[in-house]
Amino acid sequence: MTETTTPRLRTGGRAGRQAARASHHIARVPFLTRSLAPFEVLNEEGLATIEHNADTILEQVGLEFRGDPDALRLLADAGADVQGERVRFPRGMCRQIVQATAPRVFTQYARNEANSVQIGGTATVFAPNYGSPFVRDLDNGRRYGTIEDFRNFVKLAYASPHLHHSGGTVCEPVDVPVNKRHLDMVYSHIRYSDKPFMGSVTAPERARDTVEMARITFGADYLEDHAVILSLINANSPLVWDATMLGAARAYAEANQATLLTPFILAGAMAPVTAAAVCAQTLAEALGGMTFVQLVRPGAPVVLGSFASSMSMQSGAPTFGTPEPALVLYAMAALARRLGVPFRSGGNLCASKIPDAQAAYESAATFGPTILAGVNFVLHAAGWLEGGLAVGYEKFVMDADQCGMAAVFVNGIDMSENGQAVDAIVENGPGQHFLGTAHTLANFETAFYRSEIADNNSFEQWQEDGSLDAAQRANAIWKRMLRDYEAPPLDEGIDEALQEFIAKRKASMPDSEV
């Protein structure tokens, strides 16, 4: 029998019919728990060298903490050498401060506690795309995002069994003034989902608004010892933390809420082009940011973030799906483990403008490493297109499907007696198919991940069904998900209080586009 003259089995026989009758539900889990050891690309010596280099960077050139005199005072008091806005750290200082108080693992609580997620350790949490000004779907193409799009993506993430988190700025709702849109975004996460969410970081007062809305939702005291907001604090690489990000980070840390401290590095522009250099600089910048947060409030949850992309030498544009950032991802995951803090990276990243083969190859080239490196918090797990400039409806459901596959993969191989199934093989004998055996019948329904999007039919059947591509099938799926969406219950009193808060805040300031 050659590999390709294998006849397609058009019917699964008794087992197939039986399975087709049953509906298939893989138990939804609030986050993945990996059972496999992470893949390593550097040995102990290589990792120690990068740590040494990060310390050299922190010691010799240091970081700038811009526009935030309080931050400079805090860092100087802790032992850093502060000259103007330049902060140099004695070797080992940052590591010591972070390791002394930052939790290795923490829980981000959702308003539905069944959806609370563990951040760190062997947990992996999938959150949707973040920050795109544009949205795309097959019907209307590419256009600016609106608050309606925003709500749609919140609903899709809520409805998807494969996403664990509602995310943050899933798209920019550009039809709402910049200085007010955070209120509508945070409200949407609370109102249309009961999964955990992210807060605003575009200004310290918007971070404080986010905290206030969380207090209304969860109770003010609750936040003191429960992280319910996780927010993205990006470095302004190379080697700069700016006032906006420091202010937002401070607002969250003061409320004991969690932050992702993430150097965003387009290698060649914000760092040297080589992977080892990107790693050392990322580690240095993240250590500086996490140190600041721990000084603001010791014990406030922090996540070491890494976002690294390669670039096109023709245009200077970010490129995705290349092997170099994958190597950075693996190394950074190992460095976060050694430091003892949760790690954020990865996602389904691509440069493609549309959900085509380029988008999928590129996304998989980041998402594979995301899973095998053991990333704890995966932003951009679904929807990302065009280097993040757009979030796609079809791409969202395609990527969510990949998240579902990862949930199976991380469980590894079932080595139970049932998994080994030696008797089933021995009893069946040579040349007899397994379609109707007792073992197959007992295991068929949950044996294999079933993609909603993939078409596995015969060529003829596929043609008869309209010769659709994956994006066209995904188009039908997100529409069905929105049609079937039902909002989770929300206490009316809380809802009113939130709306009142939003109305008051909106009334307190004129519209502004900054």
Add this chain to the structure above:
Amino acid sequence: MTETTTPRLRTGGRAGRQAARASHHIARVPFLTRSLAPFEVLNEEGLATIEHNADTILEQVGLEFRGDPDALRLLADAGADVQGERVRFPRGMCRQIVQATAPRVFTQYARNEANSVQIGGTATVFAPNYGSPFVRDLDNGRRYGTIEDFRNFVKLAYASPHLHHSGGTVCEPVDVPVNKRHLDMVYSHIRYSDKPFMGSVTAPERARDTVEMARITFGADYLEDHAVILSLINANSPLVWDATMLGAARAYAEANQATLLTPFILAGAMAPVTAAAVCAQTLAEALGGMTFVQLVRPGAPVVLGSFASSMSMQSGAPTFGTPEPALVLYAMAALARRLGVPFRSGGNLCASKIPDAQAAYESAATFGPTILAGVNFVLHAAGWLEGGLAVGYEKFVMDADQCGMAAVFVNGIDMSENGQAVDAIVENGPGQHFLGTAHTLANFETAFYRSEIADNNSFEQWQEDGSLDAAQRANAIWKRMLRDYEAPPLDEGIDEALQEFIAKRKASMPDSEV
């Protein structure tokens, strides 16, 4: 700075301009040499359990060796319990025979020795798609393959720097009678490429024709101690080796040529649905096949093959890109390493009918594990569509691009001083971009893998260029490759002798479609 408001850099500055002027050549290597330890999904205990189960299968139920009395005699003489065509092996017998004489690593020689490949150890060799009756391209859609298509794919594999091997039945040339097409196929590999190739296995005499053509090309004596043919011998799972495959394997082994002994398992049909069971059965079947080859000619190169797919419970069709076969792949790679033989698996497999996002996600879900598991010989590395029923021209160049990325990835992180680039970071300082720094200028040209297919331009530029998808760009690439193709030199005397041999063989038998 948020991750998505990062302005696209439209120009790479000095570095970009300089790099754009230079042409970029990554040195072509005849095969990949991996520097990273393979990813493991089972621990020592799990792997030992599967080995034990394989022995249980071989001992208790055994394998059938059908229609080949010589094989039965050989196996009985070596200590197997032979009842009719059923052959049961005492525990450990197969392992002992294989480990005693099968090489851990061998070289498959190409007629251009610069293209000879190492099979086994840390080497990975990419070979194209195998066995599809249909071909597909954007211009003409799906149609039966012809000898012209076959030649085209040989030329494309020859022209691609990312493929190391010319493969075998890259497509079925259905315009040539079945009993004669092997002659045209083998001739095409020799005439239009100088990379290593695979032989015919559809009948023992066709295998002998392949050997004869190799003797004409390389010299008869040369074959005695040089493997120049590598051929695909598939088990008829479950637990059967049939006369055709045994006969072909014998023909190659007698000539000291290499074989891939590959159980082809659609889990649920040819084996139980569980990964651990698929692994044990695959190992048992492959051990039986390799034992037979070692008995025919001790020391003849063999490769342990594994081809496992999941299936759709709706239709019974094979499914690809699911997590379960990836787990099988990782485990089988580890089992082959423990046995001490080279391993064949993986590829860019998919069920999609067209080179869309489904094709790419699915392909990547097999190809990623292929690389991280350390597969030695990767059949179907480029072109596979539709569960192997079709090979696509566009898919071929897309997949080859992924092979190129893997070549970079397997080198791991450059930890040289230049790779670490600490000084470049320290000297550059906070807030200064790296586009024009000395380190960037010195490294830019080789810093990042450059895909020929990916479009990384701005949305506006992409629109201006016609809003093409990846398949449309790939279409232009394969056409250009065929247009630019130049045949490698072939000694005229050898060419004449080959043509004479083919003419004589064709004249010796009437056309037949079996």
